[in-house]
Amino acid sequence: MWVYGDRSRTVKPRQALRALTATLREVESGTASGSDRHDRLTTAFLLASELAQGIADAEFRTKGLDEPSPTQEAAMALLVALARKLAASAWSAYTSVGPPSSAELMGLALSALPDEVEVKTPKGFALDAVYPEAYLKAAGERPWDSPPLVIGIRSAGAGLAALVAAVTNASKVVTLRPMGHPFHREVRVSDEVRRSLGAHLGPFAVVDEGPRRSGSSFAAVADLLEALGVAPERIVLLPSHAGDVGPEALPEHRTRWASATRRPASFDALIAEEPLAGWFEDLTGSVKFIEELSGGAWAVEDKEIPVHPGLERRKFRLTTEQGTYLAKFAGLGVSGEAKFARARTLARAGATPEPLGLRRGFLLEKWIEGERGPRADRAALVEHVGRYLGLRALAFPAVAGDGANLEDLAVMARMNVAELKGDAAADALPRPPARTKPRPIHVDGRLHRWEWLTLPDGRLIKTDALDHSAGHDLVGCQDVAWDVAGARVELDLDDDETAELCAIVARVCDRPIDEALLDFLDIAYPAFQAGLWTAARDAATPEQRPAIETQIARYVARLS
Template sequence: MEDARAKLAGIARGLRDAEAMPAGIARHGALVAAFIEAGELAQGVADAAFDANGGRDARSPAGDAATALLTRLAAAVRLSWGSAFARFDPVRVEAAFDAAPPLPETLRTKRAEGFAFYALYPEAYLEAAQAAGFPLGSRVRVVGIRSIGVALGALVAAASEAPPPVTLRPVGHPFRRELSLSQGLEAELLADPPTAFAVADEGPGLSGSSFGAVADFLEDRGVPPGRIHFFPSHGGEPGPRAAPRHRARWAGAHRHVVGFDALAGHRLPSWVEDLVGAPVGPLEELSGGAWRRLRYPREAGWPPVNAQAERRKFLLRACGGGTWLLKFAGLGREGERKLERARALHSAGLSPAVAGFRHGFLVEEWVGDARPFHRGAHDAARLAERVGRYLGFRARCFPAGAGQGATLAALRRMARHNVGEGMGEEWARRLEERTAGLESFEPRLRRIETDNRLHAWEWLPLPDGRLLKADALDHHAAHDLVGCQDVAWDVAGAVCELGLEEDRGALLAAVAREAGRAVEPGLVRALTPCYLAFQLGACVMAAQVAAPEEAARLRADTERYAALLRRALGDGEVPG
């Protein structure tokens, strides 16, 4: 929930700051950050109107003003990008609402996940729309599918020199979406048929039903399929949940896509040159688990990864001998927040050094002399002290915002479901019994931005005895329901992943010393089977879509978690 006027003022402030910057990629990134915030504002205003209209999309003066501002900012991004960052249009935000009615006092906005996590660049939609080749003077009607589609639609409209987009929110079951429009908006959408409909969103995902809902609506009302153009985030097909009609349509549809590699892969070294120096040779792709080639001497020792969920990352070797990891951290304020978090962790001696941040990518030192972490190869008491200091630092320095993280009741329900699916109903019943009373801890929780990824391969042991934590910035905001939890969740994870069952007391004491407060051992014990159940579910789901060799690694890890769960839910004491 956000204050609408405060968000508008923040957009204006961000644009003023950008205008004062010298021309270059940093200024362009600041402009894109303001554009993303304006997209969230337009989404929130449109959803407020949707709710006020009884669950139907309709025109509203505030919504029209927000979408017009967003499209103007999209044109400014286009101008900056097309001029190699030399030109800047000083958009005046406040003027966009001079003639509009007041904004709602508060808005429910949604994080634009493609911009924050999946290296979905706004400029890709500008280039895709320009390459679409709509005839000069043709009438293009753009439909942006909320949430992120309102911003993507504005980009397509700006590049096509079309009016601001109509933004729609498909409703219903995730795999069977439908549109819900007012009669007035439906009539407007279909009146004076345009040359083409341009439909913008990220995806398609498992079903492609959001794109499908818009196309079904148009085709069912007489729009020929050949006049419908799709602007997705990738060139692949819809997932296995797609309806036959949607799958058949997609195979022959007009689809306009510019991927990350075509857009930015060759530009990325120049974006960071002022931070690390000129590159020596091309970037080395480390995404999708490719980083393991540099960390492990033999492929047989590789840990499992969920390749589809990994952030884009590259290795850059620079003049002067420096080697740097360029990892996508998020466009706009999401990336800036992660930069601050990374700097705080490095200053405390807990993670690698950071050179800076450029238009979505965090630039971090590649710790080439780190060795693979092996359970049992470290002095357990010393390991507990180091890991406890790291977790305690997070508990002290990274408090969570209001409303972040799943409730303990929700964690318990999902853990039961995962165990039932993966191990059978008897084990699910045992988990339910063993975690009874977990919800009673809720009033005493102190939620933080938990690490949520304490696996052995996430730690970097150095020859001088230091232990650094890799990938420590954003797993509290993943697609696993968990979110921000009490530090006890990370303690449970460390015990399970690093073999610290016998040194649980030392770990808890180290966390307490650094955090300045104690961790409840009972909460750790109750959360441990939940943690294991979530890891079990994650491995099962990742294995279903992985290549055969990766699936075998994931199945082996699935069995490891199942064995730990059987131990935790049997007659013995719960580890952790």
């Protein structure tokens, strides 16, 4: 099944450096303070991390291997300087931002920068609540016999390595890009890198988010070090969680992971020391009780709602004397800021809950009580959904690279249908329309019945509406026709209702729905969803599987 995707975007390093400089000036000018200033500093750090990753990857593509360069070293020097500022802010309760970084900014500005680089927003920072402060804590609290040589695994590892280096007085920082099959990655490095690693006599800190399904990126770096004669006890792994490697790990890598020295930099360890309640009390009042709703816990009382724990964001219900609130991870830096902006737009239109604030990557909103699923009559439902989708088409434009193109969707549909129904069914699928020019937007992508709340006064509210266009899946941003196809499936619209929905969307956003595109997406949408929920079933508990099986069957029926 093809479900997941890995997108990048092209940036011009000098433009990115100017934006980074402007953000740092804002931080150091005193216009913001406290946690708001810390959030802006985090944004600057993540921008610098992406830039360092993009520069290193550009040189990797040119040379076919990882090799140090003055430009990479200048980018890392800036990143380590910003990591020290982030540590100063975090450890001073946000009263300090540490020493200036003007010298490091100038050093990178005077370097030989490429015209363009490809950068990636790491999944951990945008979706999985991977926190820089957790790495500062994990590395800073470990006793090191001598300064480590830090190896960051790109993409996320570029910034994470700088954090570890900042608090360990690291002797050197290297970033590497594992390549190859996702479950069997390997690293390609120059002789200079090999000599540098082999000459280091102290400990090594290997840093990344994850591990996920295989842990092959961590394994690739550990394989390299062991091939260079580094004893296992000199290698310290700093992952983002304390769990095991995933089900696709090779047996020898699983064995090594179990015995390795690990220093997890987990969100749970971070909030154990700095409770989440304190992040929002200026907005909520004193928090009396916190209930975690992550991993599908919000649906535990309704066994008919299928959940995909791997796609669930960290979320918490906060109970205070002033009321009840929902805090959900929206993303650090620019990622979270964009989702917060979308939340405000949708709330002003009465479509979603009102966001009260974005604090350290978590979006806070009032808890809304309602009955799950739309309860309005069919005509009112179609009218409401049409206006909602039309608003999204009007307000949230995107660019083509932010999502899969039609050819990729066609390949995905063929692969998934072949696995579900056989090659003959896959061969009969329609090709994507040749003359269609989709207009990508930040689609909702999650129009399932249980994602709607009917309030006591009859109003319909959409939940989970902010980030499925920016997830880790293949689809990403698409034409609004993707959501029309989704509404047709998830809300069981008949042909007349779908035609009316198209007319309402077109009236609101002032552009018609392309009928040929919709015909194609009527197949691509259930093919994708069937693959997505098949992946969920494979990782589900026995109690979760019946609801997931029912959901898969609905999509397969649509492919007949």
